[in-house]
Amino acid sequence: METTMAFSPRRILGAAFACALFLLFTASPALAHDSxxxxxxxxxxxxxxxxxxxxxxxxxxxxxxxxxxxxxxxxxxxxxxxxxxxxxxxxxxxxxxxxxxxxxxxxxxxxxxxxxxxxxxxxKGSASPSVSSSSTGEGPAANTPPQAAESAAAPTAAGSAAAAAERSATSAGVPGWIWGGLAVLVVLGALVLIRTARRGPDREEVDAD
The missing domain is CATH 2.60.40.1220 (Immunoglobulin-like)
Incomplete structure (x- = not known):
């Protein structure tokens, strides 16, 4: 006489639940990455x-x-x-x-x-502060804006050029064109004297004859 083992729904569900738990706990270490x-x-x-x-x-x-x-x-x-x-x-x-x-x-x-x-x-922090004029020893002129410095430098340069021109004129004393004219007059005067000296003996010989 053969006997057949009957599987009740409870046994089937219990076995499936146990397999699911086994797979879950054995797979979780492999699926968990480090962090x-x-x-x-x-x-x-x-x-x-x-x-x-x-x-x-x-x-x-x-x-x-x-x-x-x-x-x-x-x-x-x-x-x-x-x-x-x-x-x-x-x-x-x-x-x-x-x-x-x-x-x-x-x-x-x-x-x-x-x-x-x-x-x-x-x-944290901020940009390094600019160096003060007291630390550099340059005084207030170090904080002068570039445009103001250029404006102040322009009259100074003009005054220097004017002073140089004045010194040049003072050292020359007389304009150059006057010196040139005097040189021409000296040359002309020398030529006249040379011609006069040459004509003098000729006229004395003529008068003697």
Whole structure:
């Protein structure tokens, strides 16, 4: 006599629920990627300076890549990222000027899946003040606007040119054209004297005859 095992709906539902729980708990570790827990500078933080960027993840990561950009999109030189357990550390060799910055990072999660993100922050401070006239020792003239300086320099240059012309006229004493005329008169006078000296003996011989 054969006996047939009957499966009640409750047993079927119970077995299906147990399989679903088993698949859920065994698959969840594989589907859960690592994530960024904290950072220094923190997101949207305002800091005085940054010497090092620190990124901490929920587990150890591999192949870190970190880039820093300023507000204009220009890349700021950084040191080579290094791993320290779940942390990624990157040196900032140069002081950062006041302004907004963005850290862009990319790592490979412990499950082999790449993850990435961005961290905006800003450096506090203002532009360096202009050097005062007292520190330079130049006095009030250092603060004179360029147009005012040019206006003040124009009369000075004109006065210098006039003084130079006056000194030249004083040193000359007599205009050049007068000296030229006198030279011509001297030459003409010499020619007349030479001709007169030559004609004198001829006339004396004629008178003697």
């Amino acid at each position: 960024l827990k904290s950072s220094s500078p923190a997101k949207d933080a305002q800091v005085d300076s940054v010497q090092e960027i620190e990124l901490e993840y929920s587990a150890s990561v591999k192949f870190p890549f970190v880039v820093l950009h300023d507000a204009a999109g220009q890349e700021i030189p950084l040191g080579k990222p290094r791993l320290a357990g779940p942390k990624v550390l990157t040196d900032v060799p140069q002081p950062l000027a006041p302004g907004s910055y963005v850290i862009a990072w990319r790592v490979v999660s412990s499950d082999g899946h790449p993850i990435e993100g961005e961290i905006p922050f800003s450096v």
